[in-house]
Amino acid sequence: MEILRLNQISPDQVILFQWGFAHVSATLAYTWLIMAILLALAFLVGRTATSDVKITRWQNLLEVVVGGIREQIHEVSQDDPDHYMAFIGTLFLFIGTSNLLLIVPGYVAPTSSLTTTAALAVTVFLAVPIYGIGRNGLSYFREYFQPTFIFFPFHVMGEFTRTLALAIRLFGNIMSHDKVIAILLAVTPLFFPIIMHALGLLIGMVQAYIFSILAMVYIASVTQVHHEGHAHKEVPQ
Amino acid sequence: MDSLTVVAIASIITAGVTMALGAIGPALSEGIAAKQAVSAIAQQPDEKNTITRTLFVSLAMIESIAIYCFVISMILIFANPFWDHFITMAKGG
Numbered sequence: 038m039e040i041l042r043l044n045q046i047s048p049d050q051v052i053l054f055q056w057g058f059a060h061v062s063a064t065l066a067y068t069w070l071i072m073a074i075l076l077a078l079a080f081l082v083g084r085t086a087t088s089d090v091k092i093t094r095w096q097n098l099l100e101v102v103v104g105g106i107r108e109q110i111h112e113v114s115q116d117d118p119d120h121y122m123a124f125i126g127t128l129f130l131f132i133g134t135s136n137l138l139l140i141v142p143g144y145v146a147p148t149s150s151l152t153t154t155a156a157l158a159v160t161v162f163l164a165v166p167i168y169g170i171g172r173n174g175l176s177y178f179r180e181y182f183q184p185t186f187i188f189f190p191f192h193v194m195g196e197f198t199r200t201l202a203l204a205i206r207l208f209g210n211i212m213s214h215d216k217v218i219a220i221l222l223a224v225t226p227l228f229f230p231i232i233m234h235a236l237g238l239l240i241g242m243v244q245a246y247i248f249s250i251l252a253m254v255y256i257a258s259v260t261q262v263h264h265e266g267h268a269h270k271e272v273p274q
Numbered sequence: 275m276d277s278l279t280v281v282a283i284a285s286i287i288t289a290g291v292t293m294a295l296g297a298i299g300p301a302l303s304e305g306i307a308a309k310q311a312v313s314a315i316a317q318q319p320d321e322k323n324t325i326t327r328t329l330f331v332s333l334a335m336i337e338s339i340a341i342y343c344f345v346i347s348m349i350l351i352f353a354n355p356f357w358d359h360f361i362t363m364a365k366g367g
Binding site for chain 1: 323324327330331334335337338341342344345348349352353
């Protein structure tokens with residue numbers, strides 16, 4: 038059963054249910070599915086989590102994932118990962134799960150819709166000033182006037198273009214993978230699409246990794262550079 | 275030729291040309307980036323993790339240019355606004 042036809046480039050156009058003016062598109066339904074999977078996994082594993090030496094397999098899996106994310110955050114930010122874990126970890130787990138489930142037949146990744154990726158990019162866009170102000174207070178805004186005030190419009194422009202680039206990159210990669218699989222299924226059935234599916238798993242994880250690492254790099258750039266600025270200022274005194 | 279045919283011809287040709295020209299730059303740049311990263315890893319195997327992470331991030335940056343071209347050509351083929359406009363005009367008029 039094909040949920041997403043070849044000539045539809047967004048799962049937003051697929052309406053699964055409709056009551057009056059409210060309708061549930063495929064994007065929304067599969068986003069809920071991923072949220073349910075992540076919440077159920079966290080609840081079921083967290084309920085029996087122990088700090089004992091003997092742990093269950095599922096707790097081991099979760100510890101490996103969480104430990105890996107913490108390590109990556111620490112390497113990028115050179116800071117306590119707990120500050121950023123809630124935001125970056127959620128981004129990574131959501132995008133990663135959404136892309137990994139692509140091998141399930143009948144599933145349409147919500148990340149192959151521009152609305153989902155735009156929403157995720159907007160959260161990054163908002164998180165950067167929130168973390169910056171939380172760390173440096175209002176002197177965060179001095180960042181926009183470095184090195185001189187002429188650079189103010191370019192800093193603002195940069196904020197918007199990198200948000201757009203985040204959204205389009207994730208959307209383009211996952212959507213193009215969907216389309217390539219659909220076209221290959223029509224041209225050379227069975228064998229070649231399987232290889233492309235395996236490649237798609239790699240692409241999906243790399244994109245999830247890149248999205249969260251870029252978000253971390255953007256946040257780290259406003260929380261770190263300022264420290265160096267202070268340090269430089271204190272040197273002459 | 276009526277306007278529908280002109281739109282169809284222009285869209286198809288432009289989609290192909292967009293992809294062809296748009297893939298040249300990113301392909302060359304990704305090759306250069308990968309070459310530099312591999313030689314850097316060969317010289318400093320200890321810094322492998324940092325180099326690999328930076329390489330992935332830069333590859334994603336470079337690749338997004340090709341992805342923009344791909345999105346444009348996909349829109350031209352599957353969700354062309356001009357095509358839809360002329361279709362509705364042909365139905366209405």
